[in-house]
Amino acid sequence: MPFFHRDTIFGPLTFIPVERMHPTLRLVTLLSSAIALGACADTRESPSLTAPRDAERSTSGASSPGAVYAMTNDKTVNEINVFARGADGRLSPMGSFSTGGQGSGTFENSANGLILGEQSPNNLNGGNKFLYATNAGSNSITVFRTVHDGLELVDVEPSGGDHPISVTVHANLLYVLNGGKTNCSGGAPTISGFRIRSGGELEPIPGSTRPVSGGSNSGCAQISFTPSGDVLVVTQRQADVIDTYVVDRGTGLTSGPIVNQTTGMGPFGFTFTQRGQLLTTENFGAVPLQGGAASYDVRRDGTLVPLGPTTRNGRSDTCWIVNTDDGKFAFTTNFQSGDISSFRVDSDGTLTLLNPIAAVIGVGASDQTFSGNSKFLYARNAIEGTISVFEVGKDGSLLRIQDIVAVPPGGAAIGVAAK
Numbered sequence: 001m002p003f004f005h006r007d008t009i010f011g012p013l014t015f016i017p018v019e020r021m022h023p024t025l026r027l028v029t030l031l032s033s034a035i036a037l038g039a040c041a042d043t044r045e046s047p048s049l050t051a052p053r054d055a056e057r058s059t060s061g062a063s064s065p066g067a068v069y070a071m072t073n074d075k076t077v078n079e080i081n082v083f084a085r086g087a088d089g090r091l092s093p094m095g096s097f098s099t100g101g102q103g104s105g106t107f108e109n110s111a112n113g114l115i116l117g118e119q120s121p122n123n124l125n126g127g128n129k130f131l132y133a134t135n136a137g138s139n140s141i142t143v144f145r146t147v148h149d150g151l152e153l154v155d156v157e158p159s160g161g162d163h164p165i166s167v168t169v170h171a172n173l174l175y176v177l178n179g180g181k182t183n184c185s186g187g188a189p190t191i192s193g194f195r196i197r198s199g200g201e202l203e204p205i206p207g208s209t210r211p212v213s214g215g216s217n218s219g220c221a222q223i224s225f226t227p228s229g230d231v232l233v234v235t236q237r238q239a240d241v242i243d244t245y246v247v248d249r250g251t252g253l254t255s256g257p258i259v260n261q262t263t264g265m266g267p268f269g270f271t272f273t274q275r276g277q278l279l280t281t282e283n284f285g286a287v288p289l290q291g292g293a294a295s296y297d298v299r300r301d302g303t304l305v306p307l308g309p310t311t312r313n314g315r316s317d318t319c320w321i322v323n324t325d326d327g328k329f330a331f332t333t334n335f336q337s338g339d340i341s342s343f344r345v346d347s348d349g350t351l352t353l354l355n356p357i358a359a360v361i362g363v364g365a366s367d368q369t370f371s372g373n374s375k376f377l378y379a380r381n382a383i384e385g386t387i388s389v390f391e392v393g394k395d396g397s398l399l400r401i402q403d404i405v406a407v408p409p410g411g412a413a414i415g416v417a418a419k
Contacts, residue, residue, distance in 0.1 A: 066371055067094070067146070068378055070387060070406040071114045071133055071415035075105025078135050078142075080114070081406055082150050085418065089376035089389050090402050094149065099142040100156040101135025107382055107411045108136060109183045109237065110165035111222040111269035111320055111367065114415030116146070117169065128372070128419040130154065130200045132174065134164040141167060141176055143200045146419070154200040160192030160209055165414075166222045170229035172196045173252050177212075177223035177234060184212075184220040185238065191223060191245065193252050205252045213257045214239030221268045221319075226298050227276050232256075233298070235267040235280060242267050242280070244302035258302040263294045264310035269320035273327045277349035281318045281332050282310055291318025291334055291341075295349040311351040313341040320367055324374040329396040331358065333365040333379055340365065340379060342396050359398045361388045367416045376401075380416050385409040387416065 066085035072078060078099040083091035113136075117128040131144040131151060141159050144151040161178025168175050174194040180187020193208030212218050212234055219238025225247070226233065232245040232254060245256035262282065270280035278298050284290040292312040296304040317336035323329070323345060330343040330351065342358040343351045364383030370376065370392075377390040377398065389402040407413040 066419045068369075068387065068418045069114060069116065069131060069151075069416065070380065071099075071103070071413065072407050073103030073105065073108070073113070073136065073412050073414050075103055075137050075412075078103040078133070078137070080131070080133060080144070080151060083387075083404070083406070085371060085376070088401065089371065089391060091378075091387065091389060091404050097144065097151040097153070099133050099135055100153060101133075101140045101142055102137035103412070104136035104163070104182055105412055106182055108165050108179070108414050109219065109221055109268070109319070110177075110179070110414060112166040112168060112224060112415075113367075114417050115167055115169065116417035116419055130196075131417060132167050132169060133415065134159070134167055134176065136163050136165055136179070136182075139164060139178075141174075141194075141202060143202060145200060155202055157194070157202040157204070160194075160204060161190045162187060165220075168224040168232070169196070170225040173225075173229070173247070173249075174202060175208075175223055175225070175232055175254075177220055179218075179220055180216070184218050184236075186216050188215065189218050189220045191232065191234065191254070193254070195252060208253055210245060210254055210256060212236065213241060213243050213259045222270060224270065224272070226278075227272050227274070230300055231298055231302050233270065233278060235270055237266040237268050237283060240265055240267070242296075242304060244298070244304065246300075246302045256302060260296075260304040263306045263308075264292055267294075268318070271321050271323045271330070273323055273345060273349060274325075275327070275347070275349070277307065278304065279321055279323055279330055279345065279349075279351070281321045283317050283319050283335075286317040286336055288316045288336070289314050291315045291332070291337075293318065293321060293330065293332055293343060293351055295345075295351055297349065307349040308351070311343065311353055313343075313353055313356045315339060315341055315356055322368050322370055322377070324370065324392065326374065329354070329392070331368065331377060331398075333361075333368050335365055335382075336363060338363040338365050338381075340368075340398065342398070344396065354396050358396075359388070359390060359400060361386075361403075364411065367414060369416050369418045371418050376418075378416060378418055380406065380413070382413055383409065383411045385413060
């Protein structure tokens with residue numbers, strides 16, 4: 001039987017005061033905030049929000065072609081809310097499952113706090129047997145086994161550092177990014193490695209803990225293996241550099257960090273193409289209308305080679321990015337301007353802006369993920385607690401098909417994964 005925690009009941013959406021929003025929002029003027037909110041009010045569709053009423057098993061769970069997982073990051077009991085994914089991409093609630101740890105209870109400027117199998121963040125190798133969650137408030141990592149009616153708890157292990165915010169998996173290796181303190185600012189961020197046993201249990205790798213180059217001013221956001229598993233990448237939005245670590249696949253240990261300069265400013269979330277090219281967002285300190293994305297070749301020695309200048313999208317606070325399985329399109333979420341931008345990805349890894357506002361989901365646009373075939377895109381709004389569901393067109397357009405309340409509103413929730 002799955003590890004089941006409690007019924008989940010959500011109330012109506014409420015206004016979130018500025019002091020509880022994404023930290024970078026407090027860097028902009030009241031005028032720019034008003035413009036962003038005004039644009040949201042003028043252009044956003046009126047979704048029919050569906051709130052999970054309880055945590056009973058969905059009647060369609062066993063026959064559903066997939067599932068979507070959303071983490072609460074609750075400071076008392078961190079939980080994963082599970083939704084059955086229908087053939088049409090729509091979601092229906094299945095239940096809530098405790099991680100056995102605590103979240104931070106505040107929004108984290110991070111990506112990959114929750115991943116499925118080898119989803120880092122694109123599930124390039126199709127693994128979906130295990131779900132991995134970070135517990136920033138209790139300094140631990142949780143492993144679940146995915147089952148037809150939800151999740152089964154497998155293991156909860158200390159993360160090897162303070163305040164884990166991002167995790168990545170390749171084959172039987174797992175690495176976690178410990179931010180030190182909230183938003184990876186003011187602490188001593190590190191990375192630590194684990195072996196994954198056949199049953200999903202984690203075994204720490206002695207001597208695997210390495211520093212992040214930016215230290216207390218890092219602003220580290222995400223850790224991920226390259227598709228080959230030979231290099232680990234860590235972005236640092238405040239230090240404005242990208243660290244890489246060369247992985248010894250035999251011992252699981254890494255060398256580094258190798259500090260790479262960026263083409264723009266403020267690297268945050270990132271992903272990879274099937275060819276191994278790195279695609280990363282750049283939020284430019286959340287300065288209004290200055291967001292963008294950049295691409296790099298990743299050498300085996302850990303050095304990054306820019307594939308061109310930053311491609312600006314003219315939006316604000318560009319932080320998360322995903323790439324379709326066929327590699328043709330990328331989508332970024334822009335937290336402050338509250339929307340999604342679309343890009344064409346050429347075979348050489350270069351980016352071309354397609355639509356700066358491919359969809360609007362409101363201020364708080366954050367983590368996003370694809371269904372296994374990239375037919376559907378799931379994007380979270382951290383402030384409102386919703387997941388917006390889109391069908392991805394062959395031309396890279398987005399068709400909105402649902403908005404569903406995933407967690408209580410308030411701005412603390414992070415992490416989404418799908419299969």
